[in-house]
Amino acid sequence: MSKQPKLGECLKALRRRNGWTLQDVNKRTGVAVSTLSKVENDQMSLTYDKLLQISEGLGINLAELLALPVDTGLALARRSVSKPDEGLLQTTPxxxxLYLCTEIQRKRMVPVIARVKSRDIxxxxxxxxxxxxxxxxxxxxAIDVHTDHYAPVRLExxxxxxxxxxxGHGYVAVGPQDATVLAVCSSPDPDLEGTLRSLFAM
Structure with a gap:
């Protein structure tokens, strides 16, 4: 019979996997460091609202928050090579x-070459x-980067x-020519690439 993981060990595993301190989790979620420490040490439980607050702050869903990573005891040895112009192309307004290295599934880092076409935020x-x-x-x-909380910034x-x-974030090209960027997205989401492709689907 499999052992049901406790919230504390799940949170600690997630934090260590991402290299976060308790202070980092506090900044992302607004949950007090003392509360997070007690949870990790199984000294208190959390309400559903608090669980949602943590999962939303960390950018994951509740199932990911409450799951321990599977450890097979085997080191991964995956490799993927993308030649020029190879990849999965997705066109949006x-x-x-151009998603790269797409044959590797369930990767936590998604590399993309993006052509920025929009000129007006x-x-x-x-x-x-x-x-x-x-x-x-x-x-x-060149692009102008627009985000919540910050003034736009121009990148050459x-x-x-x-x-x-x-x-919230968005990039628009500056000048008459489209811009080209390398984007690398990372997340605990085990199907990040699929999530991104669905998010931007027409």
């Missing part, structure tokens, strides 16, 4: 996405939100930005 539509974090590096052209070729992607 604001971006053209007013026509962009609602800012995008999804679980995890996101790194953007400008390969060609060679510029980069790292954001929490649970925060």
């Amino acid at each position: 604001n971006y053209d996405y 007013g026509e962009f539509g609602p800012l995008v939100r999804h679980s995890g974090e996101e790194f953007i590096y400008v390969l060609d052209g 070729k060679g510029g980069s930005i790292y954001i929490d992607s649970t925060m």
Whole structure:
């Protein structure tokens, strides 16, 4: 009979897997460090609302919060190579996405080459939100990065930005030419690539 994992050990495993301190989780969720410490040490339980607050703050669903990672005892040795222009292309009004290394399933880091087509944030539509974090590096052209909580910032070729992607965000090209960026999204979501592709589906 399998042992039902406790919230404390699930939270601790998730935190260590992502390299987060208790203070990091506090900043993301608004739950006090003392409360998080007591939960991890099985000294208190949480209400459903608090569980939701933690899962939403960490950009995951409740099932992920309450699950321990499967340990097979075997080291992974996956590898994927993408040649120029190879990948899965997804076209949207604001971006053209070329997903790389798509044959590896259930990866927690999704690399994408994106062509930024939109020029006007007013026509962009609602800012995008999804679980995890996101790194953007400008390969060609220039973009304006719009996010919740911050003033827009312009990035020229060679510029980069790292954001929490649970925060609303959107990128628009500057000037007459489309911009090209390398985007790397990461998340505890075991099907992050599928989630992203569904989010941007027409």
